[in-house]
Amino acid sequence: MRTITIQGLDKPVSCLIKGSDYFREDVYEKAARNLDAYFAIGGNTIDTAYIYCGGESEKTIGRWMAERGNRDQVIILTKGAHHNKDGPRVNPEAIEADLQESLQRLGTDYVDLYALHRDDPSVPVGIIMDALNEHIQAGRIRAIGGSNWTTARLQEANEYAAQHGLVPFTFSSPNLSLAKANEPFWSGCVSADSSDCAWHEQHQLPLLSWSSQARGFFTGRFTPEVRDNADLVRVFYSDANWDRLRRAEQLAAERGVTAIQIALAYVLNQPFPACALIGAQTPEELESCRQGAEIVLTREELEWLEHGTPVRA
Structure with missing residues (x-):
C-alpha cells in the first residue's frame, strides 16, 4: 500500500486510514476482525x-493492540478538545484532560498523531501551540495537526511555531472528496475547496481526509430521486455533484x-501528500478500497472529474 511521510513520525503512514467511529465494546470481535483484515492488506493507521x-x-483499539502485542506497529490518530454542551473547549486544560484520558483508554503512553477535533478562532494560536x-x-x-481547521488558521499557527522555535502542525484533517459539500456535515466542520487544496500543494502539508468517499454518494445507490438519507x-x-x-x-x-x-483515487492522487479515512466494515468494502488506492490519476483527469474541463477530448 502506498504511504506518505508525516514530520514527527519514524514510520510512514498508509494512504488508507481505518476509521473506528463504530467501534463499541459490544462489537469487539467484529472490530478486531476488521482491524486484522485492514493490517493484512498493508494498512497501519487507525x-x-x-x-x-x-x-x-x-x-476497543487499546484492547486489540494489547491482545495482538503490536503497539509499535500501529500509528494512532486520535483527536481531542471537541466542544461539548457548554461550548468550545479548545484550551490547554481541555487538551490536557482529553489527551490523558485517551492515553489511558488506548493503553499507551503516547499517540502518534494528535489533532484538535475542532477550532475556536477566538483563542490565540499561541496558547494552543504552546500547550x-x-x-x-x-x-x-509525536505529531500534531488540526481536524476541521481552516488553512488560514493552520498557517497562523505554523507561523507562530516558526517564530518561537516550536514544533508546527504537520498534518491537517478536513473533509476532501470529489463530491463537494453544500454545507458542513456537522457544525464546525471544514471541507477543503480549491483554494485550500492550492494551499496544501504550496506547503506540501499532508491532508488526511474524512468522508473521503462522500459517505457513499458514489456507490450507485443514490440518484436525485432517492432522498431517504x-x-x-x-x-x-x-447538480454539480451529479455531474x-x-x-x-x-x-x-x-478503467x-x-x-x-x-472517487477514492481522486483524494489519493492530489498534488500533495494525502490519505483517506475509510469506513469499510466488510471484506468486500475493504478490498474495494485496496483496489481504489492503487489507481493512478493524472492531474488532467483530476481536473476533468472535478470541473468537467475538456482535457479528455
Missing part, C-alpha cells in the same frame, strides 16, 4: 477520537473499476 462512541472506540508543544516535549504526542441530500445533492458522479462512472467504465474507487 483514526479515532476522544468522543467516538463515548470513549469505547479508543478502549501542544508541552505534550510533545513530554513524549505524549436527509444528511446526504442536505450536504451532497447538487461529477456521471464523470466518475464514465472514467470507471473505461474497469467502480465509481466509488475513482
Whole structure:
C-alpha cells in the first residue's frame, strides 16, 4: 500500500486510514476482525477520537493492540478538545484532560498523531501551540495537526511555531472528496475547496481526509430521486455533484473499476501528500478500497472529474 511521510513520525503512514467511529465494546470481535483484515492488506493507521462512541472506540483499539502485542506497529490518530454542551473547549486544560484520558483508554503512553477535533478562532494560536508543544516535549504526542481547521488558521499557527522555535502542525484533517459539500456535515466542520487544496500543494502539508468517499454518494445507490438519507441530500445533492458522479462512472467504465474507487483515487492522487479515512466494515468494502488506492490519476483527469474541463477530448 502506498504511504506518505508525516514530520514527527519514524514510520510512514498508509494512504488508507481505518476509521473506528463504530467501534463499541459490544462489537469487539467484529472490530478486531476488521482491524486484522485492514493490517493484512498493508494498512497501519487507525483514526479515532476522544468522543467516538463515548470513549469505547479508543478502549476497543487499546484492547486489540494489547491482545495482538503490536503497539509499535500501529500509528494512532486520535483527536481531542471537541466542544461539548457548554461550548468550545479548545484550551490547554481541555487538551490536557482529553489527551490523558485517551492515553489511558488506548493503553499507551503516547499517540502518534494528535489533532484538535475542532477550532475556536477566538483563542490565540499561541496558547494552543504552546500547550501542544508541552505534550510533545513530554513524549505524549509525536505529531500534531488540526481536524476541521481552516488553512488560514493552520498557517497562523505554523507561523507562530516558526517564530518561537516550536514544533508546527504537520498534518491537517478536513473533509476532501470529489463530491463537494453544500454545507458542513456537522457544525464546525471544514471541507477543503480549491483554494485550500492550492494551499496544501504550496506547503506540501499532508491532508488526511474524512468522508473521503462522500459517505457513499458514489456507490450507485443514490440518484436525485432517492432522498431517504436527509444528511446526504442536505450536504451532497447538487447538480454539480451529479455531474461529477456521471464523470466518475464514465472514467470507471473505461478503467474497469467502480465509481466509488475513482472517487477514492481522486483524494489519493492530489498534488500533495494525502490519505483517506475509510469506513469499510466488510471484506468486500475493504478490498474495494485496496483496489481504489492503487489507481493512478493524472492531474488532467483530476481536473476533468472535478470541473468537467475538456482535457479528455
